[in-house]
Amino acid sequence: MTTIHIVGAGxxxxxxxxxxxxxxxxxxxxxxxxxxxxxxxxxxxxxxxSVVINAAAYTQVDAAEEERDxxxxxxxxxxxxxxxxAKAKNARVIHVSTDYVFDGAASAPYxxxxxxxPATVYxxxxxxxxxxxxxxxxxxxxxxxxxxxxxxxxSSFPATILNAAQTRDTLQVVTDQIGQPTWxxxxxxxxxxxxxxxxxxxxxxxxxxxxxxxxxxxxxxxxLAGWDPDRVLPTTSETFVRPAPRPAWSVxxxxxxxxxxxxxxxxxxxxxxxxxxxxxxxxxxxxxxx
Numbered sequence: 001m002t003t004i005h006i007v008g009a010g011x012x013x014x015x016x017x018x019x020x021x022x023x024x025x026x027x028x029x030x031x032x033x034x035x036x037x038x039x040x041x042x043x044x045x046x047x048x049x050s051v052v053i054n055a056a057a058y059t060q061v062d063a064a065e066e067e068r069d070x071x072x073x074x075x076x077x078x079x080x081x082x083x084x085x086a087k088a089k090n091a092r093v094i095h096v097s098t099d100y101v102f103d104g105a106a107s108a109p110y111x112x113x114x115x116x117x118p119a120t121v122y123x124x125x126x127x128x129x130x131x132x133x134x135x136x137x138x139x140x141x142x143x144x145x146x147x148x149x150x151x152x153x154x155s156s157f158p159a160t161i162l163n164a165a166q167t168r169d170t171l172q173v174v175t176d177q178i179g180q181p182t183w184x185x186x187x188x189x190x191x192x193x194x195x196x197x198x199x200x201x202x203x204x205x206x207x208x209x210x211x212x213x214x215x216x217x218x219x220x221x222x223x224l225a226g227w228d229p230d231r232v233l234p235t236t237s238e239t240f241v242r243p244a245p246r247p248a249w250s251v252x253x254x255x256x257x258x259x260x261x262x263x264x265x266x267x268x269x270x271x272x273x274x275x276x277x278x279x280x281x282x283x284x285x286x287x288x289x290x
Contacts, residue, residue, distance in 0.1 A: 008056030012154030036078025104247025
């Protein structure tokens, strides 16, 4: 059975991957154990002819606008380090990237081969990582772009909303950013399908299907919690000005899954209902009993 190495195993997606791949021989590398900016840690971690999942990244979108070197060190140079070590060890890489490689100005789902045009330092650093990986491992790397991730444990939109709702009568949530709420467990399942397939290269968009605004997402969370969704008030991005602009459109297309004979992602509402029963409901019960 193929050995799987998870870089970034301590993060929200890394934890979901560990649960989903529990029946595989898996080695987990946290940030403290495996650092993309230190190639020697990758040399010691990756074994020959294995599969490496890179779920590690510099993800501080706003801070990256001032910390360009730090973002590029992990997301670009770090991925180049990973690609070099993986190539030397004949290892296959599945690399997690982001919707931020696009500018968010579209109005139809971004296809896997749509032109990229990042509008932030974070997005530019992630795109540079994709390019390094393609150049070094053109036939041995798969890029998996995701967006709007949530899950337990970790910091995510549902945790923020459900926490705030315990102490505030109403919440303002933006209606002018559209994307696809995506459960980490579904992304882990999609990555598993790639591992078990014959796919060795290409770009796949790993988000749940459909589309929603953050306001839609928040209202659905309130409904699942049994609260009045009218407590979620609509607003626009002008209310929350940030150093890095958020994409207005983060809806990704999923054609490559079916083209490669793999299951297409399910709708975000279906995934959210399962996620609620499986793990998100604990966020509410824990807060109510604090």
